[in-house]
Amino acid sequence: MKLAKTLLLAIGLACAPAIAQAQDAPQQAATVAAEAKPVAAAPAAADEVLAPKAGIGMPTDRVIGLQAQFSPNGRRALWMHDAVLMPIMVAICVLVLGLLLWCIVRFRRSANPVPSKTSHNTAIEVIWTLVPVLILVGIAIPSISLLAAQFKPAGKDAVTVKAIGNQWYWTYQYPDHGGFEVVSNMLEDQPKAGAKQRTDADGPRLLAVDNRMVIPVGQEIRLLTTSNDVIHSFAMPSFWVKLDAIPGRVNELAFKAEKEGVYFGQCSELCGARHAYMPIAIEVVSAEKFKAWVAAKGGKMPGRQTPHRPRPPLPLPPPRLPAFLPPPAANPARVPTDD
Template structure:
């Protein structure tokens, strides 16, 4: 096997090893749980490898030139003004690299903005300092609730040990079914907020008086956590987001339970009046 083949195999193995190990690093992106998040992650990793290749190439040539063309070994400095061919090459190569990186990134951005043909539409309203959710369209239509931080005050006051999901737990999770396209409309009641769940690769500002939107399709059931990502006041760090993804049968049962509870509240209120 030639040395080039060996180097190619080693490089491929290193790429696979790094890409698999990176998921477990707290300094890396969260493991992707949607198509968009996977595209973002893949492009992030490839961009880093491209940067590494450029770094090695540029500094490799620089240090080679410094060592091999130093005065102490008798090398005479070249005397020239410019080379049109070299200038064309060092302009064309970066241009091609940028186009190669921009093309998949542009496709992903366009896909991120396509909120059409959604299965369920939910409005997320930012408040100081909690989220309000209204199911506007699809299975669960009519369900509304608030979602607030549920971390015990004793933990925040350092009177109890901090839990595993310290400041990332809420009293009411946003519940969605797996494999369905979820459109989230964002707005705010008071100041700027931002709805951000990194595992789905989504982040959208919530602006008072304006409507923005995003979408995601969760790949598998589970709990996925996010936070408000726009400085919104003294308790900005205390308005987490928890998305609970359920199998379709469990989601249907959750919807039925929520609607039944809402009907009971309405009936009780009517009787009281």
């Protein structure tokens, strides 16, 4: 009887978060819908939806490798993973497993009735010290250069996009293009009344959104991230991008998309009950389509900046004498001196 009560109590505690989430979901959705009002001039429904391609920019069934990369840093990181890290890890695992099996067979009790009295072997100790050092150096050299490339500041011609994390949706601002804002919420298969329903053209389940982050192809992007509530993380695997969004702080990362298309990611920092329903969708378009999209959102393309001309320095004011000193006379009398 006591065991049955314990099991019932455990089942109740396990189901409590799901029940609470189901009860809070309508209120959260209403709150998000009330707050998430984009300031763009054109409605999101008027945007031309670019259909994603299967296997590109999204997870693929029965694949254990990394996603295909479409950015310079991503291709470099994928090469390091496939050509450097994986061969080294496989070789080490095979070597260690082989040594274990050899030791089991070679030093079994039946073949060695008298235990070995060997205490050390200088040659073996030198080998197992130098070889790991060389392996670590071989991994560190490309790793350090890749890290430096990942955090290289964006150039002056980069397109700035500010991604703001909220519970549980993203807001994208374009400060270089008039400062307009796009609010991105996940599309559901069974939406509530008045909400848009997800289709295959929007993207996979739990990854499709109503408004995507749009960027031009082949142009450097300056990604800024911050948060309005808790810590989030902006992750886009196909571009090798992962940047935390922290309240009260702005993080920066530069990347470049090399191919047009739709790419999907997710918030990668546990941020609450609906953390799993906070997808990211980036639509990479041509420069002409990006310009038209900016105009449809009520923004404007940045103009050519005029060179900065420093102003001439202002004349210094006359020195002010202390109040206890008399002002100087116009024609001061000559004081006689003894020659």
